[in-house]
Amino acid sequence: MAEWFYFFYTALPAFLNGALVTLELTAVGVLAGFVLGLASALGRVYGGRWLRWLAIGYIELFRGTPLLVQLFLVYYGLPGLGLTLDRMPSAFIALALNSGAYQAEYLRGSILAIGEGQMMAGRAIGLSRWQTIRYIILPQALRLAIPAWSNEPVSLLKSTAVAFLIAVPDLMTRAKALAVQTYDPIGAYIAVAVIYLAMVYVLDAFLKLLEERARIPGYSVEGKKA
Amino acid sequence: MSQPVLVAQNLTKTYGNNVIFRNISLSVNERDTIVIVGPSGTGKSTLLRCLNLLTKADSGKIWLDGVEITDPTCCSEDECRQRIGMVFQNFLLFNHLTALDNVMIGLTKVKKMPKEQARRKAVEELERVGLVDRAGHYPGQLSGGQQQRVAIARALAMEPRVMLFDEPTSALDPELIGEVLAVMKQLAREGMTMLVVTHEMGFAREVANRMIFMEKGQILEEGTPDDLFERPKYERTRQFLWKIAELHGRKAPEENG
Numbered sequence: 471m472a473e474w475f476y477f478f479y480t481a482l483p484a485f486l487n488g489a490l491v492t493l494e495l496t497a498v499g500v501l502a503g504f505v506l507g508l509a510s511a512l513g514r515v516y517g518g519r520w521l522r523w524l525a526i527g528y529i530e531l532f533r534g535t536p537l538l539v540q541l542f543l544v545y546y547g548l549p550g551l552g553l554t555l556d557r558m559p560s561a562f563i564a565l566a567l568n569s570g571a572y573q574a575e576y577l578r579g580s581i582l583a584i585g586e587g588q589m590m591a592g593r594a595i596g597l598s599r600w601q602t603i604r605y606i607i608l609p610q611a612l613r614l615a616i617p618a619w620s621n622e623p624v625s626l627l628k629s630t631a632v633a634f635l636i637a638v639p640d641l642m643t644r645a646k647a648l649a650v651q652t653y654d655p656i657g658a659y660i661a662v663a664v665i666y667l668a669m670v671y672v673l674d675a676f677l678k679l680l681e682e683r684a685r686i687p688g689y690s691v692e693g694k695k696a
Numbered sequence: 697m698s699q700p701v702l703v704a705q706n707l708t709k710t711y712g713n714n715v716i717f718r719n720i721s722l723s724v725n726e727r728d729t730i731v732i733v734g735p736s737g738t739g740k741s742t743l744l745r746c747l748n749l750l751t752k753a754d755s756g757k758i759w760l761d762g763v764e765i766t767d768p769t770c771c772s773e774d775e776c777r778q779r780i781g782m783v784f785q786n787f788l789l790f791n792h793l794t795a796l797d798n799v800m801i802g803l804t805k806v807k808k809m810p811k812e813q814a815r816r817k818a819v820e821e822l823e824r825v826g827l828v829d830r831a832g833h834y835p836g837q838l839s840g841g842q843q844q845r846v847a848i849a850r851a852l853a854m855e856p857r858v859m860l861f862d863e864p865t866s867a868l869d870p871e872l873i874g875e876v877l878a879v880m881k882q883l884a885r886e887g888m889t890m891l892v893v894t895h896e897m898g899f900a901r902e903v904a905n906r907m908i909f910m911e912k913g914q915i916l917e918e919g920t921p922d923d924l925f926e927r928p929k930y931e932r933t934r935q936f937l938w939k940i941a942e943l944h945g946r947k948a949p950e951e952n953g
């Protein structure tokens with residue numbers, strides 16, 4: 471046990487650098503994915519026929535195929551189309567596209583849950599369709615989405631480990647390097663598991679806080695009095 | 697006779713093969729309070745939604761202050777809609793906004809009024825419905841009656857030419873109905889033009905200057921409340937009115953004012 475702590479201690483700087491890369495991948499994936507997801511959710515709910523089909527196509531394609539395949543297609547496949555990207559940008563793009571498809575479904579569900587009534591009430595005072603979406607529907611739908619949506623950042627944080635397979639220097643890649651260097655794969659992978667666990671724990675706490683902060687007084691999902 | 701404010705001519709509405717109403721015409725004049733009654737599923741809500749363009753009628757024309765709002769070249773639908781207030785059976789307040797913000801949002805986003813001015817106006821409207829002390833409450837923190845009064849204030853803030861009420865008290869517990877009716881009576885006294893779908897026959901007899909009995913997508917009969925209650929042309933009208941008067945009208949608690 472003591473040995474393991476010593477190992478962990480000496481490897482810490484490498485792990486921290488890796489953890490930063492992992493966090494960066496997660497943050498970019500979640501944020502860019504959010505923009506993509508929101509746009510596709512809106513397109514799917516409110517768009518005309520073409521926009522709706524475009525959104526459905528994107529969502530189904532990226533939810534229906536493995537993230538790893540998507541990553542390889544971006545990194546190894548795009549050069550074939552004359553677009554060569556570095557490792558990090560490739561990972562960013564694949565993660566964002568993948569996460570966007572999942573986030574779209576969470577957001578779509580909560581937009582639909584807000585219901586037609588709010589749209590009608592918004593239109594009735596003279597707000598345009600887009601204004602009603604912007605000021606009435608989305609502020610409620612986004613809050614409503616948080617509990618279920620919170621799975622996505624946590625899940626994506628762990629999924630970023632696939633970036634290891636195109637040698638992005640993330641946490642997983644560092645673990646592998648240390649495992650080889652020290653001939654102690656168990657120690658290395660346990661250490662990396664502990665770090666993932668800690669990051670998930672902190673992220674979860676942050677998301678809980680967000681959920682608490684966004685609560686509408688007197689209003690809960692079922693529309694009952696809180 | 698006073699000016700017509702809202703006029704509908706030969707409105708027809710269908711959903712698929714289902715004709716909701718056919719060739720309905722009506723005219724709401726300045727300071728009128730018109731009560732529409734009729735059995736469930738007759739198309740009363742659909743008619744109100746057509747009148748403020750929330751639903752498109754299949755055919756027919758609608759004029760607001762002499763301007764045809766069903767003519768797409770006349771004005772934008774959003775502009776027309778803000779001049780026609782609407783109050784819904786289930787209130788439909790914006791759940792994420794306080795009472796004050798519910799009333800303000802139309803002023804700031806539609807009328808582009810500066811924040812401070814909008815706030816003052818919103819406070820005035822909440823005063824009008826007796827709810828300034830609840831300005832900071834969210835809809836989920838208000839009773840049904842209070843929510844409906846905020847909804848009325850929200851519509852009033854836009855300074856509509858006419859107010860449409862779709863069964864504004866039928867989702868309320870009996871003891872909360874009075875406070876909403878009191879606000880509506882006060883509006884009628886102030887000269888607001890109103891078209892009200894309701895089963896509150898006490899309100900109809902006391903406030904309405906005209907009553908419309910709608911059945912199966914048609915206006916079967918219209919006249920003063922006394923005409924319809926005491927001298928109806930059709931037996932059907934008499935039956936229906938007295939039945940709902942028994943169910944709703946008599947039991948309604950007397951409110952002050």
Ligand SMILES: Nc1ncnc2c1ncn2[C@@H]1O[C@H](COP(=O)(O)OP(=O)(O)OP(=O)(O)O)[C@@H](O)[C@H]1O
Nearest residue numbers: 711714716734735736737738739740741742743863
């Ligand atoms: N969006 C819609 N699509 C299809 N049918 C509809 C739609 N809205 C209403 N209807 C139908 O139109 C008819 C009239 O409905 P409406 O709600 O206008 O009646 P109502 O007179 O307001 O009844 P109630 O007293 O129950 O409120 C009903 O048969 C209803 O099923």
Ligand SMILES: [Mg+2]
Nearest residue numbers: 740741742862
């Ligand atoms: Mg109705």
